[in-house]
Amino acid sequence: MVFDPIVLFFLLGLLAGLSKSDLKIPAAIYEALSIYLLLAIGLKGGVELSKYPLGELVTSSAIVLAAGMLIPIIGYPVLRFLGKLSHYDAASIAAHYGSVSVVTYSVAVATLIERDWAHDGYMVVYLALLEMPALILGVVLARLGDARDGQASAGLAALRSIHWGRLAHEVFFGKSILLLIGGLIIGFIAGEKGYEPIAPVFKEAFKGLLALFLLEMGLVAASRIAAFRSYGAFLVGFAIVMPLVSASIGILTARYLEFSQGNATLLATLYASASYIAAPAAMRIAVPQANPALSIGASLGVTFPFNLFVGIPIYMWMARTFIPG
Template structure:
């Protein structure tokens, strides 16, 4: 319970709750859009730089197994999510593929939250986990779009006319959207810069990119709390099947990530991060790619589920839960 209390009473989580409260009270509190944009750039670049500096001192033999485990999760999670959404929940092909892409990809902000949590809890982790974050961002989107294409191709009648409810997904356009997105460029670019300069090169900018990190995260989560509360109505309107998926999927994926991380030889902290990444849902890279490739999908479903349900669930309950489960496995 001490870990759960520490998570609930941490400044970032409390700031997230303050944002949600401000929305409930219909307050005019908002983080100005230019400030929010600047803070998001700072956070993504900061984790990229730090991860790159750590990765520069990592042996490939230590990185290979966790990287393979991350890719396996990125391939498997969208597959089971798509099948469950189609067969059990009855979503259309387009909506099932859209949700599978969002839940198979990862959230950089949730990654930042779990790293902050581990730092406060004093649990060490591998420095290359930022590279794992970047590695897991795109594969699930590709898998989900391929699943949508396969279902469409398998539903043509004898005359060759497509009877599926979606058009042909454009994989190339979606991939270009992911690779050129702000989050991907900042993460990968930061990794490259951090890898070149190393820890010695990071020392002069440590006061800015290290010491101020938690403060900027609090400001970022304050605005996200407002946005998540605004999306809550859309999540409720979508019905119980979407809410059930948005709650069950992160818990199932978090357990898969934790077990996979332990099998890949990650430390306790590294396994907690991989579990959190597997449990997270993208609301930056995936929406842009899905919008291009699956215009028939209802964008409100994925955004409401990932941002209004899964994100707060992970930040408030999920991360301490994954940490507690990791404690049972590693101790």
């Protein structure tokens, strides 16, 4: 699974950049790809949400979201103060790890089916919901860092310096979050039947356009590879330890919600995964000062294969050990 074509496109872009190739993706095309991916992800999530009675999922969704928000809140100070990263990079990476990976989740579902572990289809609702809050929080953390850098003292003085109305407008009406939330609402209203006519564009073509997006991300990562070398050892450690911490939060949350072992495994996998689709697109737009080589290198280069080969079996063991059968 780690050699999925879309991952190989990223490696191709990385190779092209490192070899000083003249390959380039025009800026207008990259912008269009970013808009497409964010809108497509939002639409898919909204369609999935429309399949389930929302009243039955409100309480559990609120708890899952609240617990999931702990991940970027924990990751940011670790990256900022232990890793000595800039507040832009710390916020961006924290957002990547607070968001989720659709591919990793899909592998976990396939693994459960292969092992005959029961799980519920509504778990995909949490996949849709967990995509966005961490991205919003990442923007907030980056702006808080801006405020702190502009103040002689941190703490309350920095918080008071923020124009919260302007910040809320930037967070919720910046094009990255607007596209995600707008797509979610449109998909929810349209439902599966309304989604069918546009599915060839937003579903069938998704993986091919994602491959082009990752080709560009490989080029970008290669152009900033020197920065990853500076933090490489720390980021590799973070990219392995953070998923285990996040999965533990998922298991505790699943136990509290009395999930089955299969559902607990999926929630742990969601928390442990790191986005390399929505988060790079959103952070590239909302926090352009962040170095994508760091976030992509950690999430796609380390955490993604770690979860596929090592993480998911660990999360299944955690569910079997700590969740009543």
